Amino acid sequence: MSQQTRTRPDASARALREAYDTALLDLDGVVYAGGEAIAHAVDALGVAREGGMHLAYVTNNALRTPDAVAEHLTELGVPARASDVITSAQAVARLIADQVPADSRVLVVGGDGLRVALRERGLVPVESADDDPVAVVQGYGGPDLAWGRFAEASYAVARGLPWFASNTDLTIPSARGIAPGNGAAVEVVRIATGAEPQVAGKPLPPMHRETILRTGAERPLVVGDRLDTDIEGANVGGVDSLLVLTGVTDAAQLLAAAPKYRPTYVDADLRGLLTGQPEVAGTDGGFVCGGWTAAVRDGELVAEGEGAALDGLRALCAAAWTYAGDGACGLDAGKALDRVGL
Numbered sequence: 001m002s003q004q005t006r007t008r009p010d011a012s013a014r015a016l017r018e019a020y021d022t023a024l025l026d027l028d029g030v031v032y033a034g035g036e037a038i039a040h041a042v043d044a045l046g047v048a049r050e051g052g053m054h055l056a057y058v059t060n061n062a063l064r065t066p067d068a069v070a071e072h073l074t075e076l077g078v079p080a081r082a083s084d085v086i087t088s089a090q091a092v093a094r095l096i097a098d099q100v101p102a103d104s105r106v107l108v109v110g111g112d113g114l115r116v117a118l119r120e121r122g123l124v125p126v127e128s129a130d131d132d133p134v135a136v137v138q139g140y141g142g143p144d145l146a147w148g149r150f151a152e153a154s155y156a157v158a159r160g161l162p163w164f165a166s167n168t169d170l171t172i173p174s175a176r177g178i179a180p181g182n183g184a185a186v187e188v189v190r191i192a193t194g195a196e197p198q199v200a201g202k203p204l205p206p207m208h209r210e211t212i213l214r215t216g217a218e219r220p221l222v223v224g225d226r227l228d229t230d231i232e233g234a235n236v237g238g239v240d241s242l243l244v245l246t247g248v249t250d251a252a253q254l255l256a257a258a259p260k261y262r263p264t265y266v267d268a269d270l271r272g273l274l275t276g277q278p279e280v281a282g283t284d285g286g287f288v289c290g291g292w293t294a295a296v297r298d299g300e301l302v303a304e305g306e307g308a309a310l311d312g313l314r315a316l317c318a319a320a321w322t323y324a325g326d327g328a329c330g331l332d333a334g335k336a337l338d339r340v341g342l
Contacts, residue, residue: 005259005325005326006259006262006264006321007318007321007322007325008280008282008287008314008317008318008321008322009263009264009265009266009277009280009314009317009318010240010264010265010277011276011277011278011279011280012265012276012277013276014276015051015273015274015275015276016221016242016265016272016273016274016275016276016277017047017048017051017052017053017273017274018051018053019219019221020053020219020220020221020240021053021054021217021218021219021220022053022054022055022056022215022217022218022219022220022221023048023053023054023055023056023220023221023223023273024056024058024086024211024215024217024220024221024222024223024239025045025055025056025057025058025223025224026057026058026059026060026202026222026223026224026225026226026229026230026247027057027058027059027061027069028059028061028172028173028225028247029173029224029225029226029246029247029248030223030224030225030244030246030247030270031045031057031073031076031078031270032072032076033173033174033175033246033247034173034174034175034176035072035175036076036175037076037077037078038246038269038270039246039269040269040270040271041078041246041269041270042076042077042078044269044270044271044273044274045078045270045273046077046078047274048270048273048274049079053273054215054217055078055080055084056084056085056086056211056214056215056217057069057073057080057084057085057086058086058087058202058207058211058222059085059086059087059088060087060088060166060167060169060182060201060202060207060229061087061088061113061140061167061172061182062087062088062089062092062110062111062113062114062117062139062140062166062167062182062201063110063111063112063113063139063140063141063142064087064111064112064113065082065112065113065116065117066082066083066084066085066086066087066090066113066116067082068112068113069082069085069087070082070084070085073085083214086207086210086211086214086215087113087117087166088139088166088167088200088201088202088207089110089113089114089116089117089139089166090117090120090210090214091166091200091201091206091207091209091210092114092117092137092139092164092165092166092199092200092201092206093114093117093118093120093121093123093137094121094200094206094209094210095164095198095200095206096118096121096123096135096137096164097121097122097123099135099162100123100134100135100162101134102122102123103122103123103124104123104124104133104134104135105123105124105125105126105131105132105133105134106118106123106124106125106126106133106134106135106136106137107125107126107127107128107129107131107133107135107136107137107152107153107156107161108125108126108127108137108139109136109137109138109139109141109145109149109150109152109153109185109189110137110138110139110140110141110145110166110182111139111140111141111142111145113139114137114139114166118137127152128152129152129153129155129156129159133156133161134161134162135161135162135163135164136153136156136157136161136162136163136164137163137164137165137166138153138163138164138165138166138182138185138186138189138197139165139166139167139182140166140167140172140181140182140185141185143179145185150185150188150189150192153189154188154189154192154193157189157193157195158192158193158195162198163189163193163195163196163197163198164197164198164199164200165182165186165197165198165199165200165201166182166199166200166201167181167182167183167199167200167201167202167207167229168182168183168186168197168199168201169181169182169183169201169226169229170183170184171183171184171248173225173247173248178248201229202224202229202230202232202233203228203229203230203231203232203233203234203235203236204233204236205236205237207233208233208236208237208239212237220239220240221239221240221241221242222234222237222239222240222241222242223241223242223244223270223273224241224242224243224244224247225243225244225245225246225247225248225249226247226248226249227243227249227253227254227257227261227263228261230243231243231257231261231262231263232260232261234263234264235260235261235262236260240264240265241263241264241265242263242264242265242266242267242272242273243263243265243266243267244266244267244268244269244270244272245266245267245268245269246268246269246270251313251333251337251342252333252334252337254266254313254317255301255313255316255317255320255321255329255331255333255337256320256328256329256330256333257321257328257329258324258326258327258328259321259326262317262321265277266310266313266314266317267310268310278290278311278314280314280315280317280318282318286315286318286319287315287318287319287322288315289311289312289314289315289318290305290307290308290311290312290314290315291305291306291307291308291311292304292305292306292307292311292312292315292316292340293305293315294312294315294316294318294319294336295319296319296320296323296331299331300331300332300335300336301316301319301320301329301331301332301333301335301336302335302336302339303315303316303336303337303339303340304339309340309341309342312339312340312341312342313337313340313342316333316336316337316340320333
């Protein structure tokens, strides 16, 4: 087992808002879902901000401009400026600008967020493969993106133009459930062309670079709901992370996580920024957190005790991750999660 493999969530004696100078917050599934604020998010972010923590909003969703995102956050009761918002559109625009001449035409399949980000980098967004583009960029365009846009991208990519994607998240949370994300749209063009895009968004380095350049964070904490973008991206960048269970990831998926997906901390929602994090201690009988003890016995995850469900989950994380080592835990966690109330 690698010396760096995480086998349990970390403890923090100080509230996370005091231990870190900047929260790098995902939006969909963390701050809001389907445009509506997630429970406790507005109040928790207000307290964190008043305590001196810088709040930056880092999203793989390339649809909206930073101005539009900041306006939406402010309407929800989370005051924000455009400069507080970092999008995968900005990250992919920088990636393209590093590879093509200034004033180059770029075929856009996506929304206004991509067009504004390209112009910020001195590039010219165009709409057709016949507009002499030198590259193609694809980002989430919302539920009403016309099918013909994928055809335009495919025509251009098939001619050999470099292809970029803001991100490859297969799904996106919405008010009605989980919907297809930009990754699903990218697959359409991949199937049609056989090509592979350069990807900028979380968990890849271009997004981490864009975030650090724009925020200047010295002790950042990534806060997200997805293991395969937010948490993996934090681990790739060597940054601590907080997983909140308000979006895509559920408790069973967390217990099964391979090392690259394991967060530093886990909490129910953004109120986790306002508190410390309890210790998960090893004992002869397994792992203890709060009033719970968790272990692997006879090939099964078990939890015993009573208390806060999240403490039970943290103890179960230690048992599952230690058992799995450098792999993913394949043990059935259903009974243990039922026992702790999750």
